[in-house]
Amino acid sequence: MHSTRSSATEMSEPLLSIRGLKTCFATRAGMVTAVDGVDLDVYPGECLGIVGESGSGKSVTFASVIGLVRSPGFIAGGSIAFEGVDLRTLSDEGWRSLRGRDIAMTMQDALTALNPALTVAEQIEEVILAHANDLPRGGRRDAARLRAVEMLRLVGIPAPEKRIDDYPHQFSGGMRQRIMIAIALSCRPKLLIADEPTTALDVTIQAQVLDLISDLRRELGMSVALITHDLGVVAEHTDRVAVMYAGQIVETGPTRELIDRPRHPYTKGLIGLIPRLSDLDAPIRPIDGQVPELIGLGGTCRFYDRCEFRTPRCRTDIPMEAVEPNHHARCIRVNEILRVEEVLQ
Amino acid sequence: MSTALEAPAVAIERIETPTWQSIRRFAADGFSMTAAVVVVLFVLMAALAPWLAPHDPYESDLLRRLQPPAWMEGGEWSYFLGCDALGRDILSRIIYGSRVSITIGVAVVLIATVVGTVLGLAAGYMRGWVDIAISRVIDILLGFPYLIFAIALMAMMGPGLENIILALVYKEWVVPARVVRGEVLAAREMEYVEAARAVGAPRFHIMFREILPNILSPVIVVSTIRMAHVIILEASLSFLGLGVQPPTASWGSMVADGRAFILDAWWVCTFPGIAILLLVLSINVASQGLRDAFDPKFSD
């Protein structure tokens, strides 16, 4: 629905620019390369969807962006530029002032992401106190509280001035998700990383929360990186989408175009296995096989084992290829796939 | 078809049971393995005491009363750690004393674990009045301070090895019982238990075949930790004069006897104490390794 990207963003410089990002985890079994050579841009004001199954590296990519890859993970290579500054060179203090103010994050489950032992008030106020320079001296706490109440009102918590002193567990699941969003947005960040914001929610609540994020994005003029495994969510709420598989981006492009005309076999498969209510007779076509282990990969297309289009030529590292100016795919047979698709239709 | 499939089906693959994996993890942990080796050495020492001890641990020679260890003035190499107040060889008594500590530690924990596991299983799985009854008894026993309970029991039953074991078991079973009950309460809600019920598995099967194997590793881990505890408890009882009968050597009573001489014959109570510390420390280190190996989620 909000799928048309304004030409303004197309022209502007990217807010966030990731090049060749490589993030590894040192495990007992060996070095797991969770993110392997990801290039990604997020433009001001846009909503970028990142879609993929669990283990595809979508969350780790953005954990790298905000500098919170959990031990034993570490960034092994590449660059992350935010407004032209390479985040990998930041000091601890630099990170501290970036997080929450310029880049904010929401997590999958607000129940675990909100500190159960602290009141909602404290959890919102501390971000405001940490970043806002415009609070009046002497009355910083009161001002922060006022702003916190405002934020809660903004995300649709009824009677926020009464409920602000409650603990997270006293709210329902949907309300908690709103509170988490309020915390993330309380310093008006330029980029919001929304990591599976609705997976833990029921559909009726999910719709409310996604609408809220979309509304706030427009209202605050921020960019959103929406990480999800649900293509339906992507289709309805993002401008552009990047599909990840086994640590790599396999396809990226404007949302509608990518869904209507997928070029990578995995994207195509993914779309094919979504049950469509509008067409109950359309069969669900499973992708055979399993996601490969992320240890010691390389030398072949990662989707090779499961691909119905595979050829011996695929047994090599495949680069991203532009199929249209804004549409890239990591497959050597993009054009043939398009043709097959057209034939089928 | 059956004849064709019988052999190869399994032969193709090496089967790694979860238990075996845990054991391999344990064996790979050098620190814990060292501790386990020390524990084994202590057990061997207890078993081979008559051959290892340089002297008769009961042979008293008043002329050697409080003779200092070998390296001190007045010491002799054949009485390496010196002699106690009755002129008995401390090293030999320590070697023999390991029998008491180890026997009691193993016996108490073994009996307590079996009893506690069965009662804990019954309480946790059957619930209802069985649970109420067992839990009440557990509550009551927990209300007693451990040592006071054991001391009172020892006063009641009189001294002796069997009585110490009983006195400790009477309260010790509560520990595995509580652990097992808690684990069972969690395990009985697991879907695999429901799956067994869904095919009509009898209660006994579910308790002992489905649930028990899954809660065994915490039980084993707790048991080893408790063994260390029980050994200290026995030593404490012996220290208070409620242990095994003299002249049987017990580390706790050796420390107690030596206490009268701490002003200058420090060796009498120092060495048996070190023996307790070493054995208990080894068991604790090994049981921590066991915990890490059996329950990797604790491992950091």
Next chain:
Amino acid sequence: MIEAPTRPLLEVTNLAKTYHLNKSLMQRLSRQPILDLKAVDRVSFSVGSGETLGLIGESGCGKSTLARTVLRLHEPTSGSIVFDGIDITKLPYRGMTALRRRMQIIFQDPYASLNPRKSVLDIVGLPMAIQGIARRADIRDRVVAMIESVGLKSAHLGRFPHQFSGGQRQRIGIARALILNPSFVVCDEPVSALDVSVQAQIIALLGSLKRELGLTYLFISHDIGVIGHVSDRIAVMYLGDIVEIGPTRELLRAPKHPYTKALLSAVPQIDAGPKRERVKLTGDVPSPLSPPKGCKFHTRCPFAFDRCRVETPVLRPQRAESSAACHLLEAS
């Protein structure tokens, strides 16, 4: 009253399941409010032989409790369950054992549902061992055949659950449920813990097994897309009640109950093209511990009126074999 299109294999009448959350004597004596969780509140439906009845609802609506109560894994508080003409509501545990051969369950969590200490052979062979219907060697043959038919290899027989991926584990669970040749299988969210690509594999497997073995499914899910694709009929649950039940196409095309409408319209759609008219719900699902009076949905229903706050609507037949419980429908 809600008849299945074919001969009913399972008939559930006024089934209710209540959990007493504070039942200790002391809590009662101290006059704390009694917390009774009515997980399932007098529900009636039937499943026809060979049919798949889909049960959909949001978390906490009581669908899993319903499934387990139907199988007598949980004891019903009231109502009756008739399986293939036999009233099993009050059958003792041992009496149930023989019947359990014919009614099985596939669980949601592929991790918790397999005993981690048992090999595939033991897990899949357990139902046969319990039921005592085969010798050990025969069990093995049967297990091999079964796991091969769910897409595993006979070489996997001696492996332990932790050596399998989520999808493979779910296949083991399916093999276990089907090894006794049951006629009725409850699928309790069998795919919700799986990744989308694996989800599709399992749905396909369940579909083909159904056709091959002539199974009857009670299929539970919170995902309307999955339910839509597997079910012949769909029942929608809200806070322990069935609010609407009807043939799949009818229900999806023309939902009658406002909740069903909202549910359908909330599902994000991948297709471009005309969207379903959005029925926006406000607020959260009330706690099942203190459900609203009258129609339980009235707190969130955009169409609620005075009567809804007082009177509980009952399930009434509508057009085309559907039934729904809503005062609005009565009025029109």
Next chain:
Amino acid sequence: MNPLALVGRIAQLLPVLLGVSVIVFVMMALTPGDPVEIMLSGQQVTPEQVQAMRHDMGLDRPPLERFAVFLGNALTGDFGLSFFHRRPVVDVIAERLPATIELTLAALLIAIAISIPLGVAAAVHKNRLLDRLAAVGSLFGISLPGFWFGIILIILFAVHMQVLPVSGRMDYACEVAPFTRLMTIDSLLRGRPDCLADALSHLILPALTLALPMAAVLTRVQRAAMLEVLRSDYIVFAQAKGISRRRVLWRHALKNALVPTVTVAAIETGSLLGGNMVVETVFGWPGLGRLVVESIFVRNYPLVQAAVLFYAVTYVFLNFFADLLYTMLNPRVRL
């Protein structure tokens, strides 16, 4: 805090206390030895006097009747006369209790002061040197036999170095008017730094002996809890907010990670209270534990019964207290 929960706890206490009384009574009744004989051992006495004393102690009544009398009196707070002291049991226990409480509290404080910072630091520096040292230290701590360690401390500090007193609770020259009867606190209240120093010098060794094993346990609990908390989503989320590291650690993490430590500490305090007779014996500390053990030896039934009941009540209330703290630290739980 819900007052009903308190009522519930007290109601829960009753069957425990009844059970404990029955067990103590039966144990005492089955124990050989006659308190009168023990008192009079080796002294001239006529059978009539023995009989009179047995009558005075109520020992000439049948056991069941004795139990009924004991229960009836206990309900009114009367635990009878201590056979040996010939004074009310309640008085005798009350005299000894402050010493035990002071020792226990001191040990608890030391244990907490060691374990919480150490546990947090070990978790933060996981697998680094400090963590390893803490791990080895706590393994040593839980393996220390208290009675032996106490003696070694005495040998070191009192006998060899002679910097600390060998035993006792306070020098008699320190006359501090009793108020709380905890010597350290009374010294402070009365403004006697000399007495405070003296009380502390007596307190430090026994308290340390008791504290080290407890500190070892608590350090491990604290470390494990902290590690678990540090892995949780809310810590990542807190970091993502850009607040200071100190705040993340001490406000977000510690408040949650204290919950298990506090629970374990409360329960450990219970076992400390009832398990310090060994240390009291070694250090000549005039506490309750030693008194109870002596009383068992001399078959001073009324005192043993009352003391064990006291321990049971303490145990239940410490658990209750742990739950209370638990709710304070973890608002999710409501009693």
Next chain:
Amino acid sequence: MLRKALTATALMITVALPAHLTASELRVGFTLDALTLDPGNHRNRDTETIIRNIYDGLLTRDSKMKVVPELAESWTQVDPVTYDFRIRSGVIFHDGSLMTADDIVFTFERLTKDGALGGQTSPRKDLVGPVASITRVDDRTVRFTLKEPWPILPAMLPVQEVISKAFAEKVGSQGLATQANGTGPFKLVEWRKGDTVIMERHDAYYGGATDISPVGKACVDRVIFRAIPENASRVAALLAGEVDIINELPPYDMKKVEANGNTRVMKVNGTRTFFVALNNGKKPFDDPRVRKAANMAIDKALIIDRILLGTAAPLNGVMSPDAFGFNPDLPAYKFDVEAAKKLLAEAGYPNGVDVTLDAEGPFKDVVGAIAAMLTKAGIRAKVNVSEASTLQAKWAATGEKTGDMWFTSWGNGSLDPADIFVPTLRSGGRGNRAFYSNKEVDGLLDSANVELDQAKRADLYKKAQAIVNSEAPWIFMWLPQDLYGVSKRVSGWEPSADSRINSSRYLREVIGPAS
């Protein structure tokens, strides 16, 4: 006032200096704390030792155990059952009231009347003997009338202390347990239960027994009894100068106490006889030959030398050499393993015999040595260490008599045979652990009990001792000395055979603060 002075002094010295060095005081490291402060409501010697510094008795003993008048000026035995005590005048209680004959009558009636202690009977009743009545004859005379002759009455009176009637009636029996108002040389300052009893000088003290010089007020300001049950701790406290006198100095530590320049060992013959009771009623010790063999199997001298380090006198009978009626001519059983074996064989045990040797924990080492020696002679003794209470039950005169041997002891604070011989060796005696029964001995003891002529009485006991020696119902062991560690800062103090530490009587020349 004193407190004020003390505080002032304390302030003058630096805080770090131990405050106890500032006053002239005597600090006693004592094995036990007082159980109660009520002189009439205990049967505990240690308690009495402490109380005796606060309360004086009608009579007392000097360090040679001679009974002398204290609160009484003199006493006369009117006839076998009547004693008159003349009371000293002008004796002041600590609260300033005057002691009268009424106080004495009250004290002894409280001890002897049933139910006089708030419904209970004093456990000390027996120690006053078969009293028929105690009456006030005049202001200064109290008469004791007995139901039957009891020659040891004067010997027993030093262990009873006189209380104030008015005070007792005011505070009641419960109050007396923790408060004190005596006529003794020291007033109670504070009792820290389980730990310390602090007393200060009673300035209005009448001066104490006139037969024990020097007479007068206590010369130290304060006396402190501090309970240090652990032997090692008590010794360490002495060596560190924390206390001035300790009791029950373990023999092993004598060397150290002597080696320390500031302390010395003081010894006195105790009053407790140690022996191994042999069960005369049961095989194998029903045979006197076996009992004699056991006596010969023990190298008493070696044990005394090595374990007790020479601090005990070997005994051949039941009585202490210091006791009334001691028979010095008893033959000793010579240590001779071969002879013992021979006797054992004669008795029908050529292959030896297996027996159990019971003992309490504190005597473990001695008993270990005894068992080893017995075993060498063919009496294979297995040691069974139990608590005192368990053993007492096992060996009770009314019990099942299942034991073989018990290493035990019997105290005799009065040093009169009536107090040890009768209970331990008369048929059916309460302390007759050996279950020994000899009609002749019984007859001798009974006659001695009513014999008023002390010389004749002594002869009767001597005869009885000879019989007992020849029949060997026990293995006769020894009479240990009481050992005290005493600071050299204390002078003029002598230990007393009754284990009392009477701070007033002997502490005339305490050197004040060590400088």
